[in-house]
Every structure is written in C-alpha cells, then in structure tokens.
Amino acid sequence: MKGLGRPFYARDALEVAPLLLGRTLVSESEEGAVTGRIVEVEAYCGPVDPASHAYRGPTKRNAVMFGPPGHLYVYFTYGMHYCANVVCESVGSPGAVLLRAVEPLSGLDLMGERREVDPASLRLLARGPARLTQAFGIDRSLDGSDLVGGPVWIGGRQVLRGDVVAGPRIGITKAASEPWRFYEVGPWASPRRLPVPGRPAARIVDEVNH
DNA sequence: ATTAAGATTGGCT
DNA sequence: GCCAATCTTAATA
Numbered sequence: 001m002k003g004l005g006r007p008f009y010a011r012d013a014l015e016v017a018p019l020l021l022g023r024t025l026v027s028e029s030e031e032g033a034v035t036g037r038i039v040e041v042e043a044y045c046g047p048v049d050p051a052s053h054a055y056r057g058p059t060k061r062n063a064v065m066f067g068p069p070g071h072l073y074v075y076f077t078y079g080m081h082y083c084a085n086v087v088c089e090s091v092g093s094p095g096a097v098l099l100r101a102v103e104p105l106s107g108l109d110l111m112g113e114r115r116e117v118d119p120a121s122l123r124l125l126a127r128g129p130a131r132l133t134q135a136f137g138i139d140r141s142l143d144g145s146d147l148v149g150g151p152v153w154i155g156g157r158q159v160l161r162g163d164v165v166a167g168p169r170i171g172i173t174k175a176a177s178e179p180w181r182f183y184e185v186g187p188w189a190s191p192r193r194l195p196v197p198g199r200p201a202a203r204i205v206d207e208v209n210h
Numbered sequence: 211a212t213t214a215a216g217a218t219t220g221g222c223t
Numbered sequence: 224g225c226c227a228a229t230c231t232t233a234a235t236a
Contacts, residue, residue: 053217053232056233056234059232059233060232060233061231061233075217075231075232076230076232077217077218077230077231077232078216078218078219078229078230078231079216079229079230080218080228080229080230081218081219081229083217083218085217100217128219129217130217130218131218131219169217170217170218171217171218172216173215173216
C-alpha cells in the first residue's frame with residue numbers, strides 16, 4: 001500500500017496531528033510529482049472547538065469533515081487562498097488537521113513554477129498553509145480526495161530533525177489559547193506569531209519525541 | 211437579499 | 224508592524 005492506511009487517520013485529531021510531523025506529503029498530477037516533509041500542523045476538534053469549521057454542524061462547505069477519515073478537506077478563504085486538512089476520526093465526528101508547512105524535498109522546480117517564486121528560495125515554497133496548497137497543486141477540486149489511493153497521500157516513514165513542540169494556533173480569534181498547533185523546531189515551520197506571554201508556553205510532545 | 215468575517219499572504223512604512 | 228487584496232461562505236433579516 002502507498003502511504004499511511006485508513007486506520008492511522010481514524011482517531012482523534014489531537015492524536016493524529018503530532019504523528020503527522022516528519023512524514024512525507026506527496027502530490028502527483030499531470031504536471032509532475034512534488035514531495036515535502038510535514039513540519040507544522042494544527043488540530044481542529046469539531047464540535048468542541050469554536051475555531052473549527054465544523055463547530056456549528058454540517059454545511060455544504062465542511063461536509064467532507066463529517067465523512068470517513070483519511071480524506072482531504074480543502075476550503076477557500078480570503079478570496080484567494082486554499083487550505084488543506086487531513087480528515088480524522090469516524091463518520092459523523094468531524095476532527096481535522098490543517099497542514100501548515102512542509103520542508104520541500106522533491107519537485108522543487110514545479111513548486112517554484114506554481115508559486116511563481118525562485119525554487120532556490122526554499123522557505124517561500126511551502127511554508128504557510130496557502131503556500132503549501134499552491135505548491136502542491138491542491139484546490140477545491142481535491143476536496144474529499146482520498147488519501148488512501150488518491151493523487152495526494154502521506155508516507156509512513158517519520159523523520160524528525162528537531163524537537164516537536166505545541167503552542168497556540170495561528171490566525172484564529174476563537175479558542176485562540178488552545179495549544180493545538182504542533183511543529184518541529186527549526187527553519188521550516190512558519191515564523192509568524194510564536195507563542196507570546198499570557199498564552200500557554202510550548203511544551204514538548206513526549207509521544208513523538210520518544 | 212444583505213452582510214460581515216475569514217484556519218492568509220505579500221507589499222509597504 | 225500595518226494593511227489591502229479578493230470572494231466565498233454562512234449567518235442574519
């Protein structure tokens with residue numbers, strides 16, 4: 001089987017999120033293949049999370065979140081950007097993990113072409129959730145795409161090159177202090193708004209760090 | 211029917 | 224650090 005199997009995704013978003021770090025995100029299309037190592041994610045915890053798109057129940061946009069795990073939930077925002085989530089948990093339980101940044105591994109030229117930046121500027125390729133989707137060719141046509149057997153999937157090998165920590169999520173106004181952003185310390189995670197005083201300090205995620 | 215906000219980014223001061 | 228861009232979605236009337 002290519003990449004992680006369905007059971008991997010069939011548990012709480014908060015459990016899946018840190019386990020995605022260090023794994024390889026793959027996207028294949030007619031244009032070619034690109035891959036990157038996941039270094040930053042955020043968990044969105046459905047009905048108990050006011051920041052989740054699923055908080056107020058199913059809508060046309062978030063329908064995929066309420067479906068089976070192991071699929072992509074892709075939404076459009078700010079009139080110009082796409083963001084991609086990994087759907088977790090079981091049918092009717094809308095947990096999801098937002099992919100926020102990867103370390104580019106292969107297909108750099110294609111990423112640069114899609115992003116309209118110099119492929120040598122590695123940190124401009126896929127650091128940030130909307131940059132990531134652009135570099136990987138992910139838009140609303142991939143909403144609901146199956147991560148098991150589809151054109152986008154996640155490899156089973158986990159390679160960590162720094163400590164994994166948790167901190168507040170970025171760019172939200174509700175439940176802003178929940179430490180549900182997980183990232184690898186290093187040059188690849190997005191630099192914006194690191195945890196500030198008054199918010200929970202980042203903590204080591206033991207299960208992933210060992 | 212109308213409206214306000216948005217899981218962002220890039221450019222400018 | 225501040226702010227405009229840009230338009231879909233979902234809530235409100």
